Amino acid sequence: MVKITDVARHAGVSPSTVSYTLSGKRPISAETRARVEESIRELGYRPHAGARALAGSRSNVLALVVPLRAGINVPVVMRFAVSVVTAARAHDQDVLLLTQEEGEEGLRRVADTALVDALIVMDVQLHDPRLPLLRALDLPSVMIGFPAEPAGLTCIDLDFRAAGEVCVEHLAALGHRVVALIGSPPEVYVRQTAFAQRVVQGFTEAAARNGLRSSVHPCEATPAAARTVAEQLLREQPALTGVVVHNEAVLEPLIDAFEQLGLRVPGDLSVTALCPDELAEHLRVPVTSIAIPSTEVGERAVELLTRKLAGLPVPDTTRLPPRLTERASTARRSLA
Amino acid sequence: MVKITDVARHAGVSPSTVSYTLSGKRPISAETRARVEESIRELGYRPHAGARALAGSRSNVLALVVPLRAGINVPVVMRFAVSVVTAARAHDQDVLLLTQEEGEEGLRRVADTALVDALIVMDVQLHDPRLPLLRALDLPSVMIGFPAEPAGLTCIDLDFRAAGEVCVEHLAALGHRVVALIGSPPEVYVRQTAFAQRVVQGFTEAAARNGLRSSVHPCEATPAAARTVAEQLLREQPALTGVVVHNEAVLEPLIDAFEQLGLRVPGDLSVTALCPDELAEHLRVPVTSIAIPSTEVGERAVELLTRKLAGLPVPDTTRLPPRLTERASTARRSLA
DNA sequence: GGGTGACGTCGAAGCGCTTCGACGGGGGAC
């Protein structure tokens, strides 16, 4: 293994000069720098991570805690993880993978052993048991998702409220006057995360603001439930021409059900959804949708962490604006 | 931060004694051990990872390189990653996540900086450019998948050949005499990984061994292609009663096509597949299938690595036996 | 022309841990 003293000898300087050349923490003359850099290249020097962490009290590693819970969207998590790693590398950091299974003990471990400099925690619940620990730890952290009480933490996620609004605005702009939100199973609304409620909020308020008639319908994640909701909707809201679906599992069955009930999409009914793009694209009728911007969330999370590590101020909460992708499932309301 | 000297002082011993208590590398009397352990607990001591890595030249971290290539099955990768992390923790190791994007340079970096002790490389291609590097590096590594020339490397994967065989044996045992393999798109067979060919091999040989008539049909990953293959099969092999599908994307369209052509599954046609269990389970007719045992692969990979790190011998190649899960899509051949 | 910084570099002191050699004491072998 080639070490810093080897480089120093080869370049005819002291080890500290090599160190300063690398870190830029003190001025080094152009010639010396050139000589040192040449030596580094020639010898293939790579500083030892452990030694660096020990002396510099920075490991240049950040921990990423991924969820395991049933019901999480695996491809979204994966895309997110990859974007975190990529963004981290751009900031000269590596990423240690932790599973949620390790829980608070895992967080404490990597923090106490100084294995990592910072934490990214995904899938944060409203009353996440890890919150007190994260507040107490002196490591900077960023969480994906919003707990009930985000003060003193740094949180980031899609702005679900705005997502609900944008869907409605889109339908309103197309002339639709009666809209419905077909949501997640009832238990989701009383549960650990608040994003489902936020979508409802945004949906309802935007509808009111635009003078639309609107209703909200939770729906179990089964084709049968989808069918039932569709039938009920037709019965109770015959004037309905626009729906927002926030329930990936029933998006396809729902469209099938509507079409079997004689409603053409988008001819008679415009459909928008909150779901991953892959799903929206690959349906028989590609669906106008808003996706969770997993890549952007990952990048921004790393960026926030980097700023915190540098001692710069960061906002407590950042809500990413939704981006609606128009596809074949929405159209101007026919005036027939 | 509490350090080893704090513990030593508190327990009235020397730092080296604390170290030996922790590592077990030298005998420590029961009383001393108890005293030290109590001090550790009381003070909440956690050894500094960097210091440990520096002094002990072991970081207790292993790198996991995940693929990004289009066409990989994300949930499978994710499940695999999680099982690696879990297994690694059981061996007191942490896991650093690398993306394939970083390529050979990334491997070299984590190796040269001594950030990690060992490597797990997923999605290894037949002529993977990383192979020479992995051979040259003095870090132990395990690869998921088999390159063309696995000598000197440690590889693990599902035994695809046996998987092909098992499907045929299952059909043969049910009395089927004419079988077909519906495979991946043609390009897969001339491409980077060999597993597709191995399935064909196993399929063909098992068919011959059992005296079955058999044929192999590559198939593009589109519903239209599925339909075409189904029609062709009916025309050319009217006596066909069993198929093996090794192409996730067309499994559902294929079954649809067969049923639309008047063949009932499993009444007239038994279907087995190589695909993830989730897919097999959630089809209209749940399909008898063999899945890639991602969890097991992950565990075994970590185990192999642990043995290598301990200097123990490991086999160059380990092929995990396929496990066929019987579902509703296969039945005894009707003698009608 | 001497004082004063700023610049560029060096030496040495750690960072917290592991490990090697050494050493005292007690038990077994003779």
Place this chain on the structure above:
DNA sequence: GTCCCCCGTCGAAGCGCTTCGACGTCACCC
């Protein structure tokens, strides 16, 4: 009873790097 060896423990020497204080040199100012 003596010798030897092994058990249990200690002290000290690093592991490879960062960083702090110090120092020499040169340019510039009054």
